[in-house]
Amino acid sequence: EEGYLDWLNLPGNTxxxxxxxxxxxxxxxxxxxxxxxxxxxPWVIGESFGTHGLSGTGVSVDWQMPKxxxxxxxxxVEIMNGNNEVAFAGSDWRKxxxxxxxKSYWDLSANTYVQVDLTGLHGVTDHEGNLxxxxxxxxxxxDWYPLGRELYRGFQLRGMLLRSWLDLEDGxxxxxxxxxxYGQFKFARRWIAGMRWDWVEDQRNEGYEYWxxxxxxxxxxxxxxxxxxxxxxxxxxxxxxxxxxELQFTFAAGPHKHEEY
Numbered sequence: 001e002e003g004y005l006d007w008l009n010l011p012g013n014t015x016x017x018x019x020x021x022x023x024x025x026x027x028x029x030x031x032x033x034x035x036x037x038x039x040x041x042p043w044v045i046g047e048s049f050g051t052h053g054l055s056g057t058g059v060s061v062d063w064q065m066p067k068x069x070x071x072x073x074x075x076x077v078e079i080m081n082g083n084n085e086v087a088f089a090g091s092d093w094r095k096x097x098x099x100x101x102x103k104s105y106w107d108l109s110a111n112t113y114v115q116v117d118l119t120g121l122h123g124v125t126d127h128e129g130n131l132x133x134x135x136x137x138x139x140x141x142x143d144w145y146p147l148g149r150e151l152y153r154g155f156q157l158r159g160m161l162l163r164s165w166l167d168l169e170d171g172x173x174x175x176x177x178x179x180x181x182y183g184q185f186k187f188a189r190r191w192i193a194g195m196r197w198d199w200v201e202d203q204r205n206e207g208y209e210y211w212x213x214x215x216x217x218x219x220x221x222x223x224x225x226x227x228x229x230x231x232x233x234x235x236x237x238x239x240x241x242x243x244x245x246e247l248q249f250t251f252a253a254g255p256h257k258h259e260e261y
Contacts, residue, residue: 002055017060022053024060024076024101025119026139026160029053037156037184038216039230039248043198044162044178048135049087054121056080056097070104070116077101087133088123097123112144131167138162154186164203176201182214192218198234210236226250 004019022030029045033052040046045053058080065073078099082088089095102118117139125131141158159181166174178201184194195215202208212234219227228248235241 013064015062017062018058020055020057021060022055023078023080023099025049025054025099025121025135026101026117026137027141027158028160034250037158037182037192037194037218038196038214039228039246040232042160042180042182042196043200043210043212043234044160044180047178047200047203048162048164049084054084054087056083058096071107072103072105074103075101076103082123084123087125087135089125089127089129095124095127095129097121110147112142114143115139115141125167131169132165133167134165136163152186152189155183157181157183166203174203174206176203178203190220192220194218208236208238210234224252 002019002021004017004021007016010016022032024030025045028036028041029049033041041051041053048054056078058078060076060078063075065075067073076099078097078101080097080099081093082095082097084097088097099119099121103115104117105113105115107113117137119135119137119139121135121137123133125133138161139159141156143154143156145154160179162178164174164176164178166176168174178199180196180198182194182196184192186192193216195213197211197213199211200209202210212232214230214232216228216230221227226249228246228250230246230248232244232246233241234244
């Protein structure tokens, strides 16, 4: 899980986080599993960092930048221990990972906004530090919530495009792509319907790739109780097709405030 300390409102519109946390790789990796819009993380995150995504122990600095090219801009820099057995060596602090995350936000109208995020991540996959694993990801989200009707209507479109460069022991580099996009529509106060599309190239086996679709339906029984049904179809070019039906039940008790908005 997570355990960290935050120092907010530091000089220069900065804040400091020290400890173990889910890293700011794009948007969804930062969220806990219960907060996701689907029952699971997009497959490109699982392919890159494992089932539970990317987390680490270290230092994170956030800077709320001046208004430059967008209505709001923010920059996050993280130095972590690289303790991810899927993507990095994760042995100790001798070979940390370095992450940079740039967020830009635009208000298009009183009902809509767009956010574009760019993430870069560098680490190594061997204890000597000779083999690098680098990532670049572009996130885009479009949100529409009609003013005064936002409890009953809304639409969100979100996607990521990821590029990975992995150094191999034979001197070559395996360069792969991955992406997801989902759209979801809030058609009543308690109901949300959506669908996610995933496509991923295997970052460790050349020529392997898979894609799939995941329609889902979410029902909020109350502010604290949620039920979700999801069907996932995955087609792998080597291992064939997999189909999965999931029913998720989520409930909350007590406050859950671990972010500053």
